[in-house]
Amino acid sequence: MEIHDRAAATSDGVLDFSRLRLNTLSVDSISDEKKKDTRQLYLGYNRLASLPTSVAVFCNLEFLDISNNGLSSICEDITRLSRLRCLLAKNNRLVEASLPKDFGSLPLEVLNFSGNRFEEIPLQCMKLLRLHSLSLGGNRLTSIPSEIGNLSRLEVLYLGGNLISAIPPEVANLPSLSYLVLCDNRIQSVPPQFTRLHSLRSLSLHNNLLTYLPREILNLVHLQELSLRGNPLVVRFVKEMMYDPPSLLELAGRTVKSRNLPYSPRDLPSNLLRYLDLGSKCPNPKCAGVYFDSCVRQIKFVDFCGKYRLPLMHYLCSPECTSPCSSNPQSDADSEDETSVPADRLQRVLLG
DSSP: OOHHHHHHTSOTTEEEOTTSOOSSOOOTTSOHHHHHHOOEEEOOSSOOSBOOGGGGGOTTOOEEEOOSSOOOBOOGGGGGOTTOOEEEOOSSOOOGGGSOTTGGGSOOSEEEOTTSOOSSOOGGGGGOTTOSEEEOTTSOOOOOOGGGGGOTTOOEEEOOSSOOOOOOGGGGGOTTOOEEEOOSSOOOOOOGGGGGOTTOOEEEOOSSOOSOEEGGGGGOTTOOEEEOTTSOOOSSOOOOOBOOOOOHHHHHHHHHHHTTOOOOTTTSOHHHHHHHHTOEEOSOTTOOOEESSOOEEEEEEEEETTTEEEEEEEEESSGGGOOOOOSOHHHHHTSTTOOOBOTTTOOEEEOO
């Protein structure tokens, strides 16, 4: 079938050239009016090795699907699509060098690069400040850049099926994030800063290397689904404690914060002001202490919805804050300073 015949068969504003075994895209037979009116363009399941430069003629394009082609590069001309909101480029051969330098100038709200060959999230993507949804599942990512925190409008982040070993705390700088998928990676811990993800509703962490969770996860008041199956979560109470004595700087900082001593930029240099802002209150309700870098790490079990028992990491200001470790996790979890999660709040905890 000729391209102009296929174009004539599509609805207003939509051109569907998918599954035509195209090696390139010829637009000579498409009228100028049709080029101007096209809002959606489908080029999936073809044989395009690179995105054709002719795509730039669709000046009002808002949606572009170039999935399942074997693409190894995206041409610079895509940056001329000043109204492009959604780009689907799944299951291709894209790597970091495949994107044009000015890719970050696009007004994208949805970007799907799943099923490609990225080893790092391209920094151009970190400049797409209008993004609501970013998908890079099934790639070869080993890390998440700290610049991810720039995407303040992000609601969906899908990074499952990669080689990621750590979650940077900057992920917690995404105030609108509702769905976070990090399953099928090599993640060993969850940063306590996740407590700032107030909009998070679903957190997928299955098939990783987690042995515990930060206790701050209990503060995610809107979390409805937590997937943890396939993780080596500890099944007995961990008795070992790790504690490094505080430095003189930390001891001074603890004194200032615990006694609420007043200070201002006129009193202290900027580096000390920043340091004091990093202080964390000891979670022990019987202790009014604070800590900075030196703390006691202790795992306690918490009852989730009356059915599941999860190991949560506690960070305490000193060994004096810890209670004697019981060999029975049930007795420890029932201590008066433990917290449980109401069943009506967390609807699904998937452990198996």
